[in-house]
Amino acid sequence: MPVTDTETPPVAAAEAILRERLAQLESRVAELEARQPEDRVSMVVFSGDLDKVLAAFVIATGAAAVGQEVSMFFTFWGLNALKKRSQLAGKRLFERMMAVMSPSSSLELPVSKMNYFGIGAKMLRKMMADKNVSSLEEMMEMARELGVKMVACEMSRDVMGIRDDELVDGLESGGVGSFLGDALDSRATLFI
Amino acid sequence: MPVTDTETPPVAAAEAILRERLAQLESRVAELEARQPEDRVSMVVFSGDLDKVLAAFVIATGAAAVGQEVSMFFTFWGLNALKKRSQLAGKRLFERMMAVMSPSSSLELPVSKMNYFGIGAKMLRKMMADKNVSSLEEMMEMARELGVKMVACEMSRDVMGIRDDELVDGLESGGVGSFLGDALDSRATLFI
């Protein structure tokens, strides 16, 4: 089909159509980009068992080491891993009972199986040291240095009456919304 | 390069190439859109412990409140949270034993640690009430109102001989395929 001056308007029209399709596609791609997961791993640390908390920190430091943002949301028994001491003064009866019966720091966490009043936990720590595996406390320090975000669940803290001065430094505080904010944009989510 | 009438065919050809590139891109974007996760959170509730089931419902209602579709797939002990009573008539021996030894409603769920024959669970419920945190039953009601989908695992029900009239109303029934159907399109997946 020979093209003449009088036929150029269709060319302009065709171009306008292309531009429109392109604009629509650009907006769809922008939408996809906005919704795509970030380089992020999010986990709930519900358990306060040494073995499970160890697994959480192995994954957290491993993910941070390969460039992922990592969010750890500590709730319920998981808060025991973040304690530096237990205080009883000013607490209600049940809060005091809970404090007395719970580990007062990561060093006192039991193992989930074969704990035998703490012997299992000591044994696991010894076996890890024998193989030159970092201790939980070293992994927590490493996580901190790698910028892993550690959030203490507000509701659990409130229910159990755990105060700021019972927890280690450098924590954020947040509710389930804080967890979800990170989890929904994550490439992997775990409940530990 | 001066453009003359005799050179317009290349312009048309160039445009055809653009149109073709655009069409290919549109189909790639459509493919990406089809595969992108929905606004959905899926979880397996395997545990029948009060503290873990509470965590599941806190996350479920929290996610529903920020506009996510939520699917909860209750399996094994998790089914205990959905019971309204235990019936023994018409069950096999092991099914009766399982029914007798299991909680017959969410109100009887134990806690995963320090349960002490139910005292731990009562203590946790009291501590939550003291801080005006909704009870598990209130959260379940809220989840229902927010449209959270609760599925009772068919295989677990079958193995344990749990019948329809032992479970609360408003549940869906489904197998692992039902869970996977939702989980594979989710932004976050959890095993609780």
Place this chain on the structure above:
Amino acid sequence: MPVTDTETPPVAAAEAILRERLAQLESRVAELEARQPEDRVSMVVFSGDLDKVLAAFVIATGAAAVGQEVSMFFTFWGLNALKKRSQLAGKRLFERMMAVMSPSSSLELPVSKMNYFGIGAKMLRKMMADKNVSSLEEMMEMARELGVKMVACEMSRDVMGIRDDELVDGLESGGVGSFLGDALDSRATLFI
């Protein structure tokens, strides 16, 4: 607007702009494609409880059956599900103690609740057989046939002194990096 030869350069310029926008979009789409999850499900199998390991394999075989790649990363107690025997010779004291106190094959796994020295596990196996549900061992075989990837955690093996000849055949060995490599590209991730 009449188009003449002298006005064609703008047409070529407009086309160049379109081409440039298209190229940018193509590169953004390629980036989205590279980052989108694969058809893959990844799980950590931390637990060595029969009921939880069963849940893991039900999900794994179900996912493989609908065309997903599946990666199972066995760590800590989860390794017990992969044992074929326990050996004591050549092990350190704690490693021997751990071996003696742990199940020496999937057939000896306890249940997480109401185990009563193994009676609970036998009861669950019997109830499953009564309803024609595959046994754990059959599911593991099925997983293998469906190409499910099973990885034995190197660090756990090292810490517990578990040797190759204690584990079933056909396993891969890997660390947390191996898990993350699959998990970050997965559509669903679970910690069991």
